[in-house]
Amino acid sequence: MNDKIIDGISQQFSQMLNTLNNGGTELPGQQQVKAVIQSALGKMDLVTRDEFDAQAAVLMRTREKVEALEKVVAELEKKMDNSAS
Numbered sequence: 281m282n283d284k285i286i287d288g289i290s291q292q293f294s295q296m297l298n299t300l301n302n303g304g305t306e307l308p309g310q311q312q313v314k315a316v317i318q319s320a321l322g323k324m325d326l327v328t329r330d331e332f333d334a335q336a337a338v339l340m341r342t343r344e345k346v347e348a349l350e351k352v353v354a355e356l357e358k359k360m361d362n363s364a365s
Contacts, residue, residue: 286321290314
């Protein structure tokens with residue numbers, strides 16, 4: 281997981297906790313929050329945006345190929361129907 285993303289999430293989480301705390305008891309430090317978030321995200325089955333975009337591109341090319349093959353099959357079926365008649 282990208283450290284930049286984890287740092288951003290942990291900072292936002294720490295700020296939220298500090299806002300909720302309103303100067304009461306001491307809250308866990310940012311390093312502890314970061315470790316908890318990193319652990320939680322590590323257990324999830326996540327991919328980076330680059331990996332997602334690459335797979336989306338592969339899927340798009342695959343769909344285009346399937347559509348082209350469907351057209352070819354339809355044309356062949358039509359030719360077979362015409363020759364059988």
